[in-house]
Amino acid sequence: MIRILRQIFRTGIVTDRTSHIDDPRIKVVGINLDASSKKCLRRSMTVRQVDAGSCNGCELEIHAMNNPVYDCERLGIHFSASPRFADVLLVTGPAAINMEIALRRTYDAVPAPKIVIAVGDCACNGGIFGETYASLGGIDKVIPVNVYIPGCPPTPSDIFNGFYKIFL
Amino acid sequence: MKRLEDTLVAVFGSDATRDENINPVTCCVPAQRFAEAAGILKESSAFLCAQWTTDDTLADSHGGFSVYACFREGAQYLIVKSALSHDNPAFPSLTKHYLPAYRFERQIWSLMGVTPVGHPDSRPWIKFEDWRKDAWPLRKSFDAAKPMPRVAGQYLWLRAEGEGVYEIPVGPVHAGIIEPGHFRFQAVGETILNLEERLGYVHKGIEKRFESMSWLSAVKLAGRVSGDTTVAHSMAYSMALESMTFCHVPQRAQWLRALFLERERIANHLGDIGAICNDAAFSFMLYQCSRLKEIMLATNHKLFGHRFIMDRVVPGGVTVDIDDNAKNEIRSELDFIEKNFDKLVAIYEESSSLEDRVRNTGILSPELARQLCTVGVVARGSGLSVDCRVDNPCPPYDSLAVEAAALTSGDVHARVWVRVVEIRSSIRLIRDILNAIPASGIAGQCNGVSPDSTGFAAVEGWRGEIIYWLHAGHKGEINRCMIRDPSSVNWLALEYAIKGNIVPDFPLCNKSFNQSYSGHDL
Numbered sequence: 001m002i003r004i005l006r007q008i009f010r011t012g013i014v015t016d017r018t019s020h021i022d023d024p025r026i027k028v029v030g031i032n033l034d035a036s037s038k039k040c041l042r043r044s045m046t047v048r049q050v051d052a053g054s055c056n057g058c059e060l061e062i063h064a065m066n067n068p069v070y071d072c073e074r075l076g077i078h079f080s081a082s083p084r085f086a087d088v089l090l091v092t093g094p095a096a097i098n099m100e101i102a103l104r105r106t107y108d109a110v111p112a113p114k115i116v117i118a119v120g121d122c123a124c125n126g127g128i129f130g131e132t133y134a135s136l137g138g139i140d141k142v143i144p145v146n147v148y149i150p151g152c153p154p155t156p157s158d159i160f161n162g163f164y165k166i167f168l
Numbered sequence: 169m170k171r172l173e174d175t176l177v178a179v180f181g182s183d184a185t186r187d188e189n190i191n192p193v194t195c196c197v198p199a200q201r202f203a204e205a206a207g208i209l210k211e212s213s214a215f216l217c218a219q220w221t222t223d224d225t226l227a228d229s230h231g232g233f234s235v236y237a238c239f240r241e242g243a244q245y246l247i248v249k250s251a252l253s254h255d256n257p258a259f260p261s262l263t264k265h266y267l268p269a270y271r272f273e274r275q276i277w278s279l280m281g282v283t284p285v286g287h288p289d290s291r292p293w294i295k296f297e298d299w300r301k302d303a304w305p306l307r308k309s310f311d312a313a314k315p316m317p318r319v320a321g322q323y324l325w326l327r328a329e330g331e332g333v334y335e336i337p338v339g340p341v342h343a344g345i346i347e348p349g350h351f352r353f354q355a356v357g358e359t360i361l362n363l364e365e366r367l368g369y370v371h372k373g374i375e376k377r378f379e380s381m382s383w384l385s386a387v388k389l390a391g392r393v394s395g396d397t398t399v400a401h402s403m404a405y406s407m408a409l410e411s412m413t414f415c416h417v418p419q420r421a422q423w424l425r426a427l428f429l430e431r432e433r434i435a436n437h438l439g440d441i442g443a444i445c446n447d448a449a450f451s452f453m454l455y456q457c458s459r460l461k462e463i464m465l466a467t468n469h470k471l472f473g474h475r476f477i478m479d480r481v482v483p484g485g486v487t488v489d490i491d492d493n494a495k496n497e498i499r500s501e502l503d504f505i506e507k508n509f510d511k512l513v514a515i516y517e518e519s520s521s522l523e524d525r526v527r528n529t530g531i532l533s534p535e536l537a538r539q540l541c542t543v544g545v546v547a548r549g550s551g552l553s554v555d556c557r558v559d560n561p562c563p564p565y566d567s568l569a570v571e572a573a574a575l576t577s578g579d580v581h582a583r584v585w586v587r588v589v590e591i592r593s594s595i596r597l598i599r600d601i602l603n604a605i606p607a608s609g610i611a612g613q614c615n616g617v618s619p620d621s622t623g624f625a626a627v628e629g630w631r632g633e634i635i636y637w638l639h640a641g642h643k644g645e646i647n648r649c650m651i652r653d654p655s656s657v658n659w660l661a662l663e664y665a666i667k668g669n670i671v672p673d674f675p676l677c678n679k680s681f682n683q684s685y686s687g688h689d690l
Contacts (some may be wrong), residue, residue, distance in 0.1 A: 003511070003514060003515050003518070004396070004515055007452075007456065007508075007511055007512070007515065008452070011456065011459070014459055026612065028537065030468030034634060047283055049345045050348075051186055051346070051347045051348050051370065052348075053369075053370045053371075053372050054370070054686065055392040055393065055394060055395035055686045056345070056347055056393070056394060056395045056396055056684060056685070056686050057296065057392065057395025057398065057476060057478070058395070058398055059346065059347065059395075060395060060439075060476065061438075061475075062345050063345055063458070064458075064465070066345075066458075067455070067458035067459060067461070067462050068455050068459050068462075069459060069462045070462075079345065081343035081344070082343070083341075093370065093372075094372060096370050096371060096372055097296075097316060097371075098296050098368055098369045098370070098371050098689075099348060099369050099370065101342065102341055102348065103370065106341050106515070124308075127372070127392075128354055128377075128388060128389055128392055128607045129372045129373070129377065129392075130377070131313075131315075132313060132372075132373045132376065133305055133310070133311075133312050133313075133314060133315065133316045133373055134305070134310045134316075134371050134372050134375075134376075135372045136315070136375060152392075152478065153395065153470070155475060
């Protein structure tokens, strides 16, 4: 136990305090993600992630958002285990034909305002997998999308920027 | 040691024709003796690595199909091939000899429409029940660009009956940030009687997609077969292509590839150890390990321009080089990671509550691991000492001292410990690479691909052995690209390892396997 505590104290707080904002519009409006989401959603933002056919590269970066360096919870972004508690659906990958029904059902289970963020090139337009018998292309072929975050995969900073764009 | 093809030819006589100009050696046998050949190789304790079919309509004169099986024994690979007729393609099933043929052959039947005669399970695999029965996407006559209409259909799950038996369906959308797949448990109380996996949700038609791409641009697709293994996949594809085109890869590029590969291994193993401990409610380790992993990814981004080093390995070489500053940066980064990692391992070892969860959980016995022809971390946790870097070292691994980790207990702890050993050995390897990396160019020229040629490569990714087999058509285009991710064989092993465990231990066992859905579903 003493080793664990020593390691925790030695590590200290490693969170990167830079704001990750690179969209000039956001700087002008001066959006504070935590405050905006509380105003819009009356609480912090709850996110459900769905892989609709990704290569799992985007998942790695969404995982990284939760690591101590990026620590998304400090900005009021919380990942939920069920779509029924979610404000935001974070969808990765091209819409694979075998995932189409599951994706629709997950979307139906999300309560209003049903904000959908497409993460990665594949989710935006099908990416390298294109539109074939097995891949329907971008996520917007199946459900309506509010924010697109391109990148292969987008870095955690890119994904944070996408979250700010909900409130633009 | 007797070579596999000699053993086969000794029994088959003139029925087996071998072609030694192809790498690996390929033996053609009559279709009706296909399973018999596998039986003989099984007796020589060969493993079945992969099984696949090609549609030769456009490639050669006989115009039918061919079925292939790739075997490995120690350092040798052998491919056995049989030509099949066009109108009624069928071959005798290998399932009597090899367990992994169970899934390979279901996949062959589902996607190519070639029948494995005597296969015990005729349900489709990867192909879902709402596809048309005659939708065989890997056939040349199938138009991949057309959307596929859905039809009514039902998947028949295995059933368990009896007093107190109940079912738990899980997925495809899971609770965590992971890929989709369906697991169906039959349980009594907390004990799992049986687990049935159903995968295929992230099938994106990758193998078919390859056939519409050019040889050089397709490496980008190979790098996205499984995003967490992007270096190993693009390296395996590139090496297979280089073997077809007799391309000379500069030495420095080979060493840089090894550097990328080992960095990918460390980063993913760190993430896995953290996630496994987190599934045993030891979240301290998740935060510590994911912090170390993040340090590696940030360095990758700074030095190589991509956090996962995606698209940096290309046919002929690599696209980024390192200078002395970069070398020093990597050295000091590794010193920091090693120092912290050693402290974490000491904590792992002395936490009795963690030990209670990981020891004797999800045991895959060495006998089963062998029968299932498992590869990679899973195999090495169950006493199978298989590692391409040791068995079939491509340069620079032939001049670096790699040891294959091997534990025999086959439980979650063994799979964690294999990762611990490999992180330490990869750190040492990277230091050796930085000290000895030769000076030369980093990009070679790939020549044109000659018609009807084949290429093959096996690379030890962080999950295990990745195999690419490429086949050029009569115009020198991609006729077939066969991808065998380690997940294609190891997923089946999870079904066996979980039997008799309790339901709450499933996430822990699953995480200790950590197979790729995307690499399996293709």
